[in-house]
Amino acid sequence: MTAQGERTASLYPELDFRILTACREMSISLGGPDLEALGVTSAGPREGRTTFALGMALVQARDYRRRVILLDLSQGRDGSSLADRLGVGRGPGLAEVVGEGFPLGLVRQSVWDGLALVTAGRFTESLIGPTISAIRGGLLREFREQADVLIADLPPLLGHPLARLIATEFQRLVVVVAAGQTPASKLQEAVSNLPIEPAFVLNGTHSNLPRWLQVLTGG
Amino acid sequence: MQRYLETFFRHRLLLIAPILITLFASLGLTMMHPRMYQASARVWFDSSTISGSTSWNPYTAPADAQAASMTELLQTRTFCRQVGLRGPLASYLKTSAQAFSDPLSKLIAKISGTQPSGTWSDQMLTDQVVATITQGTTVTPVGPQILSVTFSAPNPTVAAGTAQAIVDEFFDETLANRQAEAQSAVDFYQKQLADMPAPAKTDTVAQQRYDDLAQKLDAARLQLAADQQPSASGFRIVDRAQVPDRPVGIRKALLLTGVEGLAIGMTISLLLLMLLTWSDRTIRRPEDFRTLMEQSPVGVIPRTHDRASA
Secondary structure (H helix, E strand, O other): OOHHHHHHHHHHOOOOOOHHHHHHHHHHHHHHHHHHHEEEEOOOOOOHHEEEHHHHHHHHHHHHHOOEEEOOOOOOOOOOOOOHHHOOOOOOOHHHHHOOOOOOOOOOOEEEEOOOEEEEOOOOOHHHHHHHHHHOHHOHHHHHHOOOOEEEOOOOOOOOOOOHHHOOOOOEEEEEEEOOEEEEHHHHHOOOEEEOOOEEEEEEEEOOOHHHHHHHOOO | OOHHHHHHHHHHHHHHHHHHHHHHHHHHHHHOOOOEEEEEEEEEEEEHHHHHOOOOOOOOOOHHHHHHHHHHHHHHHHHHHHHHHHHHHHHHHOOOOOOOOOOHHHHHHHOOOOOOOOOOHHHHHHHHHHHHHHEEEEEEOOOOOOOEEEEEEEEEEHHHHHHHHHHHHHHHHHHHHHHHHHHHHHHHHHHHHOOOOOOOOOHHHHHHHHHHHHHHHHHHHHHHHHHHHHHHOOOOEEEEEOOOOOOOOHHHHHHHHHHHHHHHHHHHHHHHHHHHHOOOEEEEOHHHHHHHOOOOOOOOEEOOOOOOOO
């Protein structure tokens, strides 16, 4: 098995079969093989953005055999970066492209056949301005041109200056909502005034009822 | 309904805790309460003698009528005070002031170092006697003519002495009332006769009135004389209150307080459940999403054991 193959094999334990199945079903609603750019965000941290983005990328790469660039813009803010989960280096990434002029091809880290990861790199506060300019200047479009689909793990919408701006650059935007975590008012605040209509994914649903009661109540 | 059930099972320990706490607290308090002794006296009432009384009602059984009368008297401070002084209750309360107080008051007294025993004023003692008699006495007709008077106390002698004192005081009170009533009638008719001039022999109407009054005066005097006879009181004690040799069973008290504790705990839990459900504005199910966001989610990911953190 090649190094890439080993990494790919190690991907699957990362994602539960049920998560992958759910991502497959949602992938169809989100455009399936016609999807070009998908931004994945949430209202707050630790709602399951990274997992969902990874699941969608795997479905696009494996099921549709498409070339996928998985862009990690959450910068490991939730303590779990895609680079760590996929076992690749944290850089160079977007920060190096914006700050040091790295070519795009150099920051793409191949994870599996058709699936490449672009990390946030060594991102600092001083890079926020240039990043905004680069995105407005078509940086994301350049990424898209190098693959069939671009899937980005975005920062949370609340409390991050880049989040709203980047979110508007995507064809489809998915807001992941962790079940029983984010109050509805926070979620409404997060998605208010977004220029595009986001789709919502409810993550981590479960019932506390005993199975017999679930059967009785039809839950 | 589903939301309430979900909330209950999500916080089941928190919601079950008030039920268990109030249940065990009520049972514990009952166990800590001093064991009670019960003594009963049974009295027989003669309807023919009582029928002479002005308060007699032919449609009520004598025992029922006397039960109502005794219950009324037991609501009065004077009667209760007399019972307390007549029986052993007042002196018992004086010497063991805390015997009837609840465990919580005892604990507070212990912590604060105060000993209410021997420090009660007459007023406080009367209050305590009234409260004890009111709470501890049960008056029940056991038949049309027999009335049972039961008193509960933590001391068997006090229980028996007080039950007997209630009956004795009731007898005295009833007889005194009856005698006072008869005496009033005698006094009234005597005054009427004294104020009436001797009627002329030819004035038959006046003569008739005079004779009527004289007759009524005789009847009132007869009634007074009868009421002053101890044997003609119209009631007698069938069973004197005996000193009980064992306390009453605690099972019934435990059952009652247990049910009360459960009811209180369940009310608290129910309120807590409603509060928790109403205060939870997070989205947990697709249905909540539709209600709160007026939009359906594009998909649902079930929770897995290795739930991703980000």
